[in-house]
Amino acid sequence: MDRPAWAPDEVDMNRPSVARVYDYYLGGSHNFEADRRFAEQILGVLPEMASVAQANRAFLRRVVRHLCAQGITQFLDLGSGIPTAGNVHEIAAAEIPDARVLYVDNDPIAVVHSRALLDEVDRTEVLAADLTEPSRVLDNPLTRTHLDFSRPIAVLMVSVLHFVPDEARPADLVRTYLEAMAPGSHLVISHATAEGGHLGADEAQSIYNRDRSPNAMRMRSTEEVAELFGDLQLLEPGVVRIPLWRPESPVGPEVQRYPGLAGVARR
Template identity: 65%
Template sequence: MGERPSWAPDEVDITVPSVARVYDFYLGGSHNFDADRTFAHDVLAVLPDMPRVAQENRAFLRRAVRDLCAAGIDQFLDLGSGIPTVGNVHEVARAIDQDVRVVYVDHDPVAVTHSTRLLGSDDRVGVVAGDLRKPEAVLADPAVQERLDLSRPVAVLLVSVLHFVADDQRPAEFIARYLDAVAPGSHLVISHATTDGTAGAAVAQGVYNRQRTPNPMRMRSRDEVAALFGGRELLEPGLVRIPQWRPDAPDDVPADVDAYPGYAGVART
């Protein structure tokens, strides 16, 4: 499976693929191992557009952060943030507001290590090595307590991560606990994989679920994704295919958008 790179934390089993590192590979990153690349190629064999899907998802994240900053949100909690790449939340936000505060949360040791190195001594941005399914532990972490003022609005980001949370882990319930802990006027940002309208996505989900990965995939229908918002008010244009959420230009929406394997939306609490 190749030699362990010097940047890989000792606790990482490099023979087991990680969804964060597989995603890094789709985005053209270098913080992935042979096991991640082998797994990714199995997915690409049935869903060749995965790199484009990942890039569209990152573009949605950038648009949502930019628009929330323009609306006055200056605090972000990025749950399941993944491995740092170009266009991280704090980079996008600071193009609008230099004082923005961001906390990244992930359980993958490679993601945490590289996020920490990237941020260095920036005291307005923090990293939590934690499980997003445990809101009380995440919110009690010193990185959150010292950087985010929960008595003021916060944007809670769950971008391309909830499809790795099973139904029996009750995602709607732990999302509600995060939103109960933050001030009125906070926002919830979700993007989520779906099998609606595309056979390839269903086959890709099967690859994730039959292979050796600690994070099986649970794609959801539009109605199921909508339910994760808990009836909160969705900003325009509502819950749509990811490229349709406030595109920078009409030409950015592909002609086959109805077959795009993911939904996105932003809600106000």
């Protein structure tokens, strides 16, 4: 397989990546054959995965607009992935022109494309780092110069914590980030779930946990996702199926089997 000009040399083109698989779900072009083969396995048991990814992006748009309306002007997007339409900086800038965004990802292609996209975009930066190493994110000079930790920051963990295993203590990880934030900061989480009897969700989780998968996946229940927020103040309507978080149009009853949860909380 010929290596595309946009693919860094250190990228293994024969091993799928979470960011590139998600890019494929969203209809993007920055993915390889290995990513597409893996994604098609998931789509074989969970055909609505592409629409799930789109709904997750719609949730991101809704929540960023909501936070801007609450006066939040800074966003720390952890596990931001490969740039696609409706990025955080675009949504925020439409509401608050001087909003600042720091994207963080450990996927080389996500970082390369984010930097290329944002090269001439003011008040937006990209950091190559792993969100499971919070000190490397929080203490990085780029983070400290780009974000003002004396003022509220929105910490976005959108569609990423289900790739953090229990042994990595995701609740402690979340708490480390939020303890570094000023009062008034917000935490945003969306998370995969098999709760509700969706057989395809269980099968998808099994595929992610096989050898050669991009990352092991740990789907969690509503109660487990709520616990990730610790003692933060959950905003209404609490932890709900992703389309039910402050929808902009009516949602049908079938959403109760939707394989994803979302919540927002305030420090």
